[in-house]
Amino acid sequence: MLFAAKHRKDRNFKLREDEVTSCILGPLSYMPPEDVWALFRVWLPFKVEMWPTETPTGADLSFWPNLENEGRTEPDLVVRFTNNAKPMLTVLFEIKWNSAISGKQELVNQWEALSDDEKKTAFHIYLVKDTGRGNRELTQSLTDSPKKLWRERLVCVGWRSLIEILLYNRPKFGTAMNLWADGVIAFLQRRGQTTFTGFEWLADEIVSxxxxxxxxxxxxxxxxxxxxxxxxxxxxxxxxxxxxx
Incomplete structure (x- = not known):
């Protein structure tokens, strides 16, 4: 699909959320761990001191895993970085395309499903089209679990930001990542995602x-x-x- 988008051969513009997730992020499973790490470092907006200093030797991408032994808590993607088999960082992704959050507990349950040790070195990403609405949904979720550690490690990220990062950093990636980046940029742009972020910051403002x-x-x-x-x-x-x- 990414190659089709790059050459303007894609015709299905009504993909479902899981299909978009698989299409865009699935190929990262085949990339070198250091390339995935480099992408996340420039894309995810966390403070420098929150990132491990070493470079990972492994990256395990698990799509739609169930984090509960009983019941079901299913983020869209969990990425676990390791260094010589030692856990380094866990990144949880809850991904939306056109839908809204599935209740205030959806993100809370995902975070709580991690062990206490894993939470200390974990990031939680809410990836959406509309970051204005996404940030409001995060605020509602945090009212049910106002834990400081989670608040510092939970962030809303827009699909548009991925385009911006890829456009700027493509020369720094390897060959495979550059091919992937070209396809992702074309795929998102052909579905209305552009680098202009609009006036979403005004969403919560009261203007008279x-x-x-x-x-x-x-x-x-x-x-x-x-x-x-x-x-x-x-x-x-x-x-x-x-x-x-």
């Missing part, structure tokens, strides 16, 4: 506007074109007609 007072630009009526035009003095408009003439 009085149009009669706060216009950025006030067009002149055609019959006033001969009048003088002066910059604004009091009224917050870009231009106004001079009422004295």
């Amino acid at each position: 506007i009085a149009p009669e007072k706060e216009l950025f630009w006030n067009p002149l009526p055609w019959f006033s074109m001969g009048n003088k035009v002066s910059p604004p003095t009091v009224d917050p408009i870009f231009w106004r007609t001079n009422s004295n003439d």
Whole structure:
């Protein structure tokens, strides 16, 4: 599918969430551990001091694993990095394409399914299209489990950010990762994901506007074109007609 997207041969634009996950992240299972590590280091927005200093010798990618012995807790992807068989870092991914979170407990249950030792060196990623909505969903989840350790290791990441990272870092990757990156960029862009992130930061803002007072630009009526035009003095408009003439 990635090669088809790169050459504009893909026709199915109604893929399901799990299909998108498999298509984009599945090929990482075949990549060298150090390349996957390098990608995560530049993509996932955690502080430098939170990352292990050594480079992994192994990376195990497990898709849709059940983390519970009884019941079912199923993140979309769990990546476990190791160094000479010694655990280094666990990365949990809950991935959404068009759907919303499956209740406030979905992310809570995933984190709680990890052992206490694994939590100390784990990251939890909520990968979504709409980071504005995604961050609100994270806030709701944290109200049920306001643990400091989880709060520091839980982050919402947008699909668009992956495009930005790949565009910038492609020259630094190996041959296989570069081929994968080309396909991922094409796949996401052909499905409406662009590097412009829009105004999602305004999602939680309360904005009150009085149009009669706060216009950025006030067009002149055609019959006033001969009048003088002066910059604004009091009224917050870009231009106004001079009422004295």
